[in-house]
Amino acid sequence: MAYVRNDQIVTVILAGGRGSRLDPLTRDRAKPAVPFGGAYRIIDFTMSNCLNSGLRKILILTQYKAMSLDRHINMGWQKYFCRELGEFADVVPPQQRIDENWYQGTADAVYQNIYAIEKEQPEYVVILAGDHIYKMDYRKFVDYHIERGADVTIGVLKERCELASRRFGVLQVDRDNRVIGFEEKPEHPKPIPGEPEFCYASMGIYVFPARFLFEVLCRDATRRGSTHDFGRDVIPSLIDENRVYAYPFMDENRKKNAYWRDVGTLDSYYEANMDLVAVEPELNLYDEIWPIRTYQPNYPPPKFVFADPQRRGQALDSIVCNGTIVSGGTVIRSILGHRVRINSYAWVEDSILFAGVEIGRHCRIRRAIIDKRVRIPEGTEIGYDPEKDRARGFVVTENGVTVIAKAETSGELWEQAAW
Numbered sequence: 001m002a003y004v005r006n007d008q009i010v011t012v013i014l015a016g017g018r019g020s021r022l023d024p025l026t027r028d029r030a031k032p033a034v035p036f037g038g039a040y041r042i043i044d045f046t047m048s049n050c051l052n053s054g055l056r057k058i059l060i061l062t063q064y065k066a067m068s069l070d071r072h073i074n075m076g077w078q079k080y081f082c083r084e085l086g087e088f089a090d091v092v093p094p095q096q097r098i099d100e101n102w103y104q105g106t107a108d109a110v111y112q113n114i115y116a117i118e119k120e121q122p123e124y125v126v127i128l129a130g131d132h133i134y135k136m137d138y139r140k141f142v143d144y145h146i147e148r149g150a151d152v153t154i155g156v157l158k159e160r161c162e163l164a165s166r167r168f169g170v171l172q173v174d175r176d177n178r179v180i181g182f183e184e185k186p187e188h189p190k191p192i193p194g195e196p197e198f199c200y201a202s203m204g205i206y207v208f209p210a211r212f213l214f215e216v217l218c219r220d221a222t223r224r225g226s227t228h229d230f231g232r233d234v235i236p237s238l239i240d241e242n243r244v245y246a247y248p249f250m251d252e253n254r255k256k257n258a259y260w261r262d263v264g265t266l267d268s269y270y271e272a273n274m275d276l277v278a279v280e281p282e283l284n285l286y287d288e289i290w291p292i293r294t295y296q297p298n299y300p301p302p303k304f305v306f307a308d309p310q311r312r313g314q315a316l317d318s319i320v321c322n323g324t325i326v327s328g329g330t331v332i333r334s335i336l337g338h339r340v341r342i343n344s345y346a347w348v349e350d351s352i353l354f355a356g357v358e359i360g361r362h363c364r365i366r367r368a369i370i371d372k373r374v375r376i377p378e379g380t381e382i383g384y385d386p387e388k389d390r391a392r393g394f395v396v397t398e399n400g401v402t403v404i405a406k407a408e409t410s411g412e413l414w415e416q417a418a419w
Contacts (some may be wrong), residue, residue: 004123004142006054006055006056007056007124008122008123009057009123009125009142010057010059010124011057011127011128012061012110012113012117012127012360013047013050013128013129013321014061014109014110014123014129014130014161015032015060015061015062015066016061016062016066016315017063017131019034019188020330022263022264022265022266024403025266025371025405025407026065027405027406028068030063031131031264033068033069034269035337036263036272038320038321039067039275039294039322039338039339040294041069042263043069043130043131044134045132045134045135045285046129046130046132047249047293048293049138049252050128050138051080051128052252053136053137053139053140055139056085056088056202056272057086057088057092057122058081058088058090058114058119059092060090060091060130061092061103061247062091062093063094063109067307068069069091072295073089073091074091074117076293076296077293077295080293089269089275090116092113092116095116101379102229105230106204106220106229106230107217107229107230107232110125110127110213111221114214114218114349117210118210118214120211123210124207124208124209125208126138126205126206126207127205127207127230129203129204129205129208129279131264132204133259133260133261133263133272133283134259134261135251135259135287135353136155136251139251141153141155144245144247145207148243149243150207150244151242151243151244152206152207152208152238152244152245153206153241153244153245154171154179154202154203154205154206154245154246154247155204155206155247155249156171156200156203156248157200157201157202157203157249157260158188158192158199158200158201158248158321159198159201160197160198160199161188161189161191161197161198161215162254164199165186165323166185167185167262169201170182170186170189170199170201170202171200171201171246172190173192173193173246174193174194175194176381177246177247178243180239180240181239181295182202182239182243184232187231196337197280200246203249204230204231204289212298216234216238222312239254239282241247241400243277246261252289253282253283253284258282258296259282261283266395266403267367267398267399267401268402270397270399270401273335273352274333274352276319276335277334277335279316279372280290280318281331297338299322299323300322300323301322301377302322302325303326304326305327305328306327306344308328311328311344311345311404313325313327313328313329313342314326315330315331315332316330317333318334318335319334319336320334320336321337321338321340321355322338323339324336324338324341324342325342326342328343328344328346329343329345329346330346330347332348334348334349334353335351335353335390336348336357337354337355337356337372338354338355339356340355340356340357340358341358341359342359343360345361346359347364349365349366349367351365351368352368352369353370354369354370354371354372354406355373356372356375357371357372357376358380359376360375360377360378360380362379363377363378363380363381364380364382364384365381365383366382366383366384367383367385367401367402368382368401368402368403369402370403372406372407373406373407374405380388383400383402386402389402
């Protein structure tokens with residue numbers, strides 16, 4: 001097996017999706033820029049995987065509402081890359097270098113940036129999604145691809161067949177993990193050989209030899225009827241005549257069960273966040289071996305004030321970020337982002353509060369996601385009456401989580417009439 005240096009690998013992160021199922025959290029930001037776990041953004045997990053894997057040539061392809069994501073990458077990630085050593089993490093908006101269209105699909109996004117990839121003269125290209133939560137060593141992914149002499153290698157999750165049929169594209173493989181079939185959300189998924197209850201679901205991540213990738217993308221760009229998507233068009237067209245392999249996901253989370261989450265809906269996003277406040281969360285954010293990095297603003301430590309019998313500033317089974325003050329209120333099983341303020345006699349339970357949120361005195365908040373800078377007026381109840389919350393213009397999910405959109409200006413106070 002020929003050795004390939006890390007600097008011969010270019011990583012492309014697809015970060016341009018609309019994330020419409022996460023509305024209103026994606027009204028003003030791309031899905032990869034949505035906060036997660038208080039201090040992080042969703043894209044931080046893919047970026048941390050790249051850094052921990054030694055992959056330091058990264059193109060981040062954006063499209064919709066990319067300003068927040070661009071700012072986050074510039075402020076939080078550029079310090080890890082040295083231009084003089086050929087390292088970079090570049091945010092690349094649509095260039096219209098090839099035509100005047102925006103990206104038509106995942107394959108078209110990469111196709112329209114062939115010039116930027118080719119300029120680095122890579123041997124291999126790793127294509128990733130920027131909107132999933134997981135820990136993975138991509139260098140092992142590349143090595144697996146090289147060992148098998150593959151034309152394409154696809155990252156796959158081992159899923160129960162009944163679950164995969166509703167959520168994923170499913171790969172049919174032989175006993176050597178060579179892909180012999182692909183179906184999008186099939187009613188009856190083809191199981192893994194020897195494991196009839198499980199199948200391989202595509203993670204939407206790929207390794208290609210660079211030259212082969214360029215040929216494939218140019219061919220797909222001229223194909224009539226193609227949606228120019230890797231999962232729908234490119235991968236199925238390669239299976240019969242090329243060496244396509246499945247790479248079973250190897251988790252770096254070091255827990256009993258492998259952890260991978262697509263936080264693509266408000267309920268799945270809420271559940272993944274709420275798991276973090278458990279005594280033994282499935283996702284370990286405190287792992288020093290495989291750290292998750294992000295931009296950390298220069299705020300003072302969190303503060304808890306008042307210990308009177310009538311009011312006590314406290315947060316139990318919760319995550320509290322820098323700059324936050326819990327002033328005589330109580331927080332239970334919740335995640336508080338940067339610069340949150342909980343005022344006296346307030347009660348916040350099972351909720352996610354983004355940066356800059358202020359909860360007024362005597363408020364009661366339960367099972368809510370409150371976006372940045374929202375100020376909740378004194379005495380307000382949220383999450384106790386779904387119909388009342390909907391009447392105020394808030395989103396209430398199928399599982400009963402109330403979601404309040406971001407305030408338009410810093411410290412915006414909602415009109416009392418709206419409450």
